[in-house]
Amino acid sequence: MNDGKKPQTMAQKILADHSGKEFVEEGEIVNASVDIVLGNDITMPLAIEEFKKIGAGKVFDNTKIVMVPDHFTPNKDIKSAQQCKILRDFAGEQDIINYFEIGEMGIEHALLPEKGLVLPGDLVIGADSHTCTYGALGAASTGVGSTDVAVAMATGKLWFMVPSTLKFDYKGSLKKWVTGKDLILYTIGMIGVDGALYRSMEFSGPSVRGLSMDSRFSMANMAIEAGGKFGIFEVDEKVEEYMRSKGKTGYKIYKSDSGASFEKVFNIDCTDIELQVATPHLPSNARNAMDLGEIKLDQVVIGSCTNGRMEDLEMAAKIFKGKKVSKSMRTIIIPATQKIYLEAMKKGLLEIFINAGCVVSTPTCGPCLGGHMGILAEGERAIATTNRNFVGRMGHPESEVYLSGPAVAAASAIAGRIAVPGEVI
């Protein structure tokens, strides 16, 4: 009971509501009901194997399971084809309506919001670490493992430890070309790859209220790169407008109480934040792009669940328009979903990219995890709008990945080295 109305954070409130309680304590373990259970072609086959071992028969609710084969699709090789077939067969057996075949798919974390599958206030789990992306919608959303997904598919419930919250308050106006990606790289650079370990990161302040939904998705997406459990935003007019555009209303809105206990509050002044690049091999190695000096590149990737959305493609197109990528540069652009692909086509962005000498791929995770569609050889170097630059992430263990937002990636493709837009336009 919470008669005295003890103040709580958004994360506490959502977990409390989903476990039938009025108040939950930080550090408490709760068994909570989940609204969406997500899996992909890498993690779902294991989950399905485990699900069958539990012997539950049917999934708890065939409308609440979402399966997106996006990592090694269109099927990269025979083994990947077998993995995808496990999903497809299971979706058929269990009447899973939210199984998305390649023609209607996209990278899962761009696809679920686009389809209106996640509502503000939802508790979402996914066997993919970037499930935290939906925090942009005010959902408590987090990555878990395959066994977790198996159990949740069987019972509709999962164990959670109630996290403490770190609050990030952003003020001041953003510099030209700076997006949510720069803010989050800057933030991770400040707190480190384990700076938010086990915690909920709550993003707030006037600067984030001014951000587009696409920029907010990129920020929430990378909460896990600081070790975070949730990367959550308050629901404001922009979120409500986004949900209305998906035909969704009537969800519950949670806000952190004014007296809620935040483990720490970070005040960040955005007026000083330059375009960021994270150097190998940690997302926390954030530097000002313009200070990096001459770093030659072999490949540029613009895409992924972090930055494969319309805002990213539009920004890249502004820079590529009427320009050519550097002679030896392999530039790969991957719209995150079929819908974004189509919109980019209608707006003439694809033409700009192709004329500039980029290739445009069907939606896939592809090179982001070194799967396919743009793997690096020994000693090669790429800049990517993805979210991880660990050793071997995009190919050979002796290759290197730099992380940035779309503006730096596009400018670098033209310059042949890491560059900021001002140097090429």
Add this chain to the structure above:
Amino acid sequence: MIIKDKVIKYGNNVDTDVIIPARYLNTTDEAELASHCFEDLDSDFKEKAKERKIIVGGENFGCGSSREHAPLSIKASGIKAIIAKSFARIFYRNSINTGLPLLVSIEASEHIKDSDEVEIDLDNGEIKDITTGITFKVPPLPDFIQKVISSGGYMKFTKKQLAKSK
């Protein structure tokens, strides 16, 4: 439960891409996963793991992706426990859920050297470095997690719960 073995030591931020690179994730076969475990970080891991079955890491062990293939490949390589200063949260869940014991101890992680012989007493929360004779206390796991581990993992735990509720 007592685990007594020699140590393979690694540093901070050992991520899931070096534990099991994504290029090998198109299978769930444990033996095959194990054959590529740690190959981008330490090409001698397979040899080492024949003789040494406890891993000691630094901070944020297991950071990165949610792939359960990571603890699975470690377990299938014969590793019996991991000690670290801290673990990434999804890796922590996955290891508990698959029944690979994890112990958090900053002191033990700093003290224990590569190839030391170590004895872990899970029930009493103790790590003893036999080579140096020093013992470290570790905080007990929350009740719920102990139950999951003693059931042999989350899947078996759930199976029991479901059977009870029928």
